[in-house]
Amino acid sequence: MNETINVLLTEDNPADALLLREELSDAQTPHFVITHVERLQQALEHLASHQVDVVLLDLSLPDGHGLENVARLHTAFACVPIVVLTGNSDHELALQAVESGAQDYLIKGQADCNVLVRSIKYAIQRAEVLQALQQAHNELELRVQERTAELARINEELRAEIVARQQVEESLQRAKTEVEKASQAKNEFYSRMSHELRTPLNAILGFGQLLEMDSLNAKQHQNVGHIMLAGHKLLSLVNQLLQIAELETTDTIDLPDVLKPVNQAAFIAEMGRDSSSKLK
Numbered sequence: 394m395n396e397t398i399n400v401l402l403t404e405d406n407p408a409d410a411l412l413l414r415e416e417l418s419d420a421q422t423p424h425f426v427i428t429h430v431e432r433l434q435q436a437l438e439h440l441a442s443h444q445v446d447v448v449l450l451d452l453s454l455p456d457g458h459g460l461e462n463v464a465r466l467h468t469a470f471a472c473v474p475i476v477v478l479t480g481n482s483d484h485e486l487a488l489q490a491v492e493s494g495a496q497d498y499l500i501k502g503q504a505d506c507n508v509l510v511r512s513i514k515y516a517i518q519r520a521e522v523l524q525a526l527q528q529a530h531n532e533l534e535l536r537v538q539e540r541t542a543e544l545a546r547i548n549e550e551l552r553a554e555i556v557a558r559q560q561v562e563e564s565l566q567r568a569k570t571e572v573e574k575a576s577q578a579k580n581e582f583y584s585r586m587s588h589e590l591r592t593p594l595n596a597i598l599g600f601g602q603l604l605e606m607d608s609l610n611a612k613q614h615q616n617v618g619h620i621m622l623a624g625h626k627l628l629s630l631v632n633q634l635l636q637i638a639e640l641e642t643t644d645t646i647d648l649p650d651v652l653k654p655v656n657q658a659a660f661i662a663e664m665g666r667d668s669s670s671k672l673k
Contacts, residue, residue, distance in 0.1 A: 467493060
């Protein structure tokens with residue numbers, strides 16, 4: 394605490410003001426610098442332009458009475474400690490004054506130098522503690538607001554990431570569906586193509602084998618051999634194409650019965666019967 398304390402004495406009774414001045418002048422330490430005003434408005438004007446460490450405030454003034462004086466002064470200068478001066482021993486009124494913003498109260502005529510000095514020091518210390526608590530509260534509130542804002546930002550980022558992941562998953566699912574459709578279409582294409590190629594190819598090979606069983610000259614046997622060789626090569630190419638298709642898909646291609654290897658002996662016999670019936 395500073396060795397010099399600036400006191401604003403707000404008291405309209407000259408005798409009470411003189412008594413308070415004399416009591417404070419008896420104090421050896423600290424040194425009190427007293428400014429005396431008689432009205433609340435004068436006190437407010439002085440506080441607006443001067444450094445004041447404590448206000449001694451009478452509750453009965455020409456321009457203000459009772460707790461209204463404390464409320465007006467505390468509202469305008471909340472950081473300035475107030476010691477209420479009252480002419481009666483109404484402790485309930487004194488308690489209400491403290492609740493309205495005063496730090497302490499004194500009863501006129503009952504406060505000697507020691508009591509007065511102790512009350513002023515207590516008021517200043519209590520105001521400093523309250524200010525420190527208020528500052529700590531404000532800082533904590535600020536930190537809470539900043540943390541809340543940070544959590545809100547993180548939460549929004551998480552929401553955005555979840556939405557992005559959902560969109561990616563949906564995109565992957567659509568891509569997977571398209572791939573499955575494409576794979577199915579490809580399998581169907583291979584199946585149809587194999588059927589379209591195998592059916593006439595087996596007929597060619599079957600008739601070729603029938604021709605080989607007939608009585609042919611050397612030139613005819615050579616020509617039939619060329620037909621059979623070309624047919625077997627084409628059949629080999631079709632089979633290789635289907636094997637490649639099976640390797641490209643994860644699922645085994647279930648070929649229809651018409652696409653499975655033909656029993657050439659049975660086919661030749663059936664073709665022979667058809668040919669015999671047509672010749673008849």
